[in-house]
Amino acid sequence: MTPEIKLHLITPLCELWTGNADNIPFQDPFWAFYWPGGQAVARYILDNPQLMQGRRVLDVGSGSGACAIAAMKSGALNVTANDIDPVAATAIKMNAALNAVNIDVCKKNLVGESCDKWNCILLGDMVYDAEFTAQLLKWLRAFRCQRRLILLGDPGRQALRDIEDNCLTKVATYCLPKSACLENRGFTQACVWRFM
Ligand SMILES: C[S@@+](CC[C@H](N)C(=O)[O-])C[C@H]1O[C@@H](n2cnc3c(N)ncnc32)[C@H](O)[C@@H]1O
Numbered sequence: 313m314t315p316e317i318k319l320h321l322i323t324p325l326c327e328l329w330t331g332n333a334d335n336i337p338f339q340d341p342f343w344a345f346y347w348p349g350g351q352a353v354a355r356y357i358l359d360n361p362q363l364m365q366g367r368r369v370l371d372v373g374s375g376s377g378a379c380a381i382a383a384m385k386s387g388a389l390n391v392t393a394n395d396i397d398p399v400a401a402t403a404i405k406m407n408a409a410l411n412a413v414n415i416d417v418c419k420k421n422l423v424g425e426s427c428d429k430w431n432c433i434l435l436g437d438m439v440y441d442a443e444f445t446a447q448l449l450k451w452l453r454a455f456r457c458q459r460r461l462i463l464l465g466d467p468g469r470q471a472l473r474d475i476e477d478n479c480l481t482k483v484a485t486y487c488l489p490k491s492a493c494l495e496n497r498g499f500t501q502a503c504v505w506r507f508m
Pocket residue numbers: 342343345346347348349350351372373374375376377378379394395396397400420421422423435436437438440
């Protein structure tokens with residue numbers, strides 16, 4: 313959904329594609345995929361670059377770094393890509409270099425922290441587990457204020473559908489390309505939600 317961004321991603325030609333848990337060096341290589349929620353957030357930012365003006369951006373659960381790269385390309389002041397997976401940190405650095413943007417990388421678990429140094433939080437496809445989603449939304453509710461921008465991208469996962477949160481407003485819906493539909497078990501669209 314964002315041809316403006318180049319990413320190193322897994323393909324059927326990669327050993328990792330067919331490897332099993334015993335013969336691959338990585339656990340859960342989430343950073344090797346461009347998740348539909350992340351694609352939606354990145355598309356939304358690239359189409360609305362004015363949202364990134366004056367923003368110090370934190371991309372939580374950055375994975376490949378795509379949303380962080382989109383924020384930087386859209387004119388954010390600075391961007392921190394945050395992921396607790398140390399291998400993701402390497403993927404983010406490689407992808408940032410591929411797109412010629414500077415991105416800080418943070419491997420700390422920031423969920424629950426105050427995060428005052430950022431005035432924008434991005435989350436691409438982070439609501440895949442009910443317990444973690446509840447924790448995440450509680451944190452974001454405490455973090456939000458009128459001058460902070462919080463955007464969350466999601467293809468319609470159950471964990472978010474189960475939560476009625478009147479702080480969340482849908483700001484965009486995108487049809488997923490065929491490849492993303494195939495990789496994501498029948499999801500056909502992805503939405504961007506904004507915390508108000
Ligand atoms: C489904 S992937 C989404 C990646 C990327 N945002 C995208 O949309 O392509 C979720 C990512 O969140 C990371 N993650 C999980 N829990 C986290 C936490 N508490 N803080 C930061 N990252 C986390 C995982 O390591 C993984 O890279």
